[in-house]
Amino acid sequence: MSAHDQTTAPELKSWVERANAPDCEFPIQNLPYGIFSTEHSAARVGVAIGDSILDLTVLAEEGLIACPLTVVTQVRLNDFIALGPIVWRKVREQISALLSASNHTLQGNAALREKALIQQAAATMHLPVEIQGYTDFYSSREHATNVGMLFRDPKNALLPNWSEIPIGYNGRASSVIVSGTPVRRPNGQIKLPDQDRPVFSPCRKLDLELETGFIVGIPNALGEPIPIEEAEKHIFGMVLLNDWSARDFQAWEYVPLGPFNAKTFATTISPWIVTMDALEPFRTLQPTQVPLPLAYLQHTGEHAFDIHLEATLKPETAAEATTITQTNFKYMYWTMAQQLTHHTVSGCNTRVGDLMGSGTISGPTPGSLGSLLEMTFNGREPIKLQSGETRSFIEDGDELTLRGWCQGEGYRVGFGLCTGQVLPAHPMK
């Protein structure tokens, strides 16, 4: 279907009433995949609809989806994703049909319906994919410029390679965690300006990085690059991603091999993978690239997506959270297609479930910065919260939450929450 068809089709309704509310993030147009468990059932594949989860194990048992039972009973989505795009689309069509207001297969079978629909409030969400490779890019021009001004030369904030290469680095896959998992403040080395040697200390500049990530759906073999025109087909879907960062560790450790302990302690992703099929209606034009990238990175047409993004911070004792930034995925300078093509142009292979982070997404205006580092000018100008408190960086007990959605006409395709509360550091010996 074309973008036009979808964005002007608010008449597509589900018999799951809550899914039809204009502010519901999981309408029938979305249908994201995740892994859930309940008090009564082990972790398995589900699809979010309204405030419920559709249990694909029940559908597969009934022969209602073109997908083996052994795949949807897995504790990660990798086996499902590995079935390939023909299955992704067939199952999406089947689920969409089963949930549509005019279909009575589930709607009209109370026993089956109750078995297949689980309240989200009664479920625990798990990491949706086994991540064998996690790469994080650095593709927001505004973020790279802001960081360059703070840490390097303000006059030459954007490094020369930045406008030629979708700069990225290998992240630590083992510590990617699902939304809701607490994050312990890390200990590490900090070099204070007035001392000759570093101190070992709990991080004093703990930060968020507001990002999205995409999940590789079709792998490529070692030595076989993915051409730019094929790249988007390799992507299964997207998540929200908080690349928690210890700014003080980072400043001391990052030359010459890049960030390490500053980032390896935790990376939080949202539990629902929103498919590229659900995002297709929100395709839009990426920023103009000057200079025109080298040939292997050139693509024509629209390769950005209009995804509203925001982050909130809630101190442990505060009554409510404060929205600290509002930005949009469409500001990204380098597209996901360019990231994936650059990643593999050397012959590097990818695997199903690999996670590729966008890098911090900062927009062009002051209210659209994706990190506290930028918002507070490295802590020099604290932000004010609704409770009256201020923040230079994240404090113990603070809960950071990312949200993201695409706005259609009368409906939203949302990502759900990507949240984590910060716990005090382990006592040091």
Place this chain on the structure above:
Amino acid sequence: MSAHDQTTAPELKSWVERANAPDCEFPIQNLPYGIFSTEHSAARVGVAIGDSILDLTVLAEEGLIACPLTVVTQVRLNDFIALGPIVWRKVREQISALLSASNHTLQGNAALREKALIQQAAATMHLPVEIQGYTDFYSSREHATNVGMLFRDPKNALLPNWSEIPIGYNGRASSVIVSGTPVRRPNGQIKLPDQDRPVFSPCRKLDLELETGFIVGIPNALGEPIPIEEAEKHIFGMVLLNDWSARDFQAWEYVPLGPFNAKTFATTISPWIVTMDALEPFRTLQPTQVPLPLAYLQHTGEHAFDIHLEATLKPETAAEATTITQTNFKYMYWTMAQQLTHHTVSGCNTRVGDLMGSGTISGPTPGSLGSLLEMTFNGREPIKLQSGETRSFIEDGDELTLRGWCQGEGYRVGFGLCTGQVLPAHPMK
């Protein structure tokens, strides 16, 4: 057993005659683990002895080792390693007994012996572990100094953080390959000094990095650092590692997030994991560390290992390989224990089978440099090969081979080969 017992125990002989030759890398003192297959059998766990492989599936079927059959029939060693150090040691003792000259269980049973012993020449070796996380350190003071002189300020070659932090970065686990796999020259961006913009080209400065790697045997949970005094217990064993590097890509891409496409196209490891138990007799003192590291990195006693290392280069048309460097693992400034403790001090978790590279191991003398970058001063002074040819960097068809062994009295504990031939780059579109 103590170091003294082992190094002065050349009388420990096997009935596998070849294992008793003084230059054999796989004597009864070694017993490294690997994954092999033959024309007649699927990939499974084996132990190298002499020029043979002991098939652990046969031993488990016969009830001769304290290890479930389902573990030794796996195509990777992770499940075996996950059984933990008590099993590692028990199985090692049992295999050592079965192979010793005085034992007749296998030796005296021709049918069983022939079933259990496979000629290495008739076997194909596979990647020994599923690697979910690959980290590469940068722990040779000589290498870091040499690189700093070439790429940064010769007067301040060693960066201030280097002597405080076992600097490391996340590598790409998906492209870790087993010895013998060809390596395709990567394409990528090169910034030539006389041009404003980069060119897209096959790598022109393809290099080796002579390293070792260790394999994590006991994982740690997220948020639970491994204290320095516990760190060595978490290591299962070691391999040789060639961290193939595209120096021209690296110089252009590495600021500020570190090497990426310069390294992600291939990392070769040797197929046999030499256990820490086999290496124990070769423990020696690490270099003196000045300044004394921060408390969390301090350990007393011997934490280096005396492992002779060398690399050869053989042009495709040459009759023989040229030894281009001879160095030793004991030159490493930061120990494996310090690397692992630093890696986890932030709370970062590790998993069974994680690979941690040492970083290029350069020694203090000109003949002991671990990369062509250093040997040729970034290509300015080519080295001469035995065939009369010269090399600034690796050319197509060249075969690079790493070797490593510990020298006991009358025996060697060796790693076997870590080799790869370089194929021409893919034609660019």
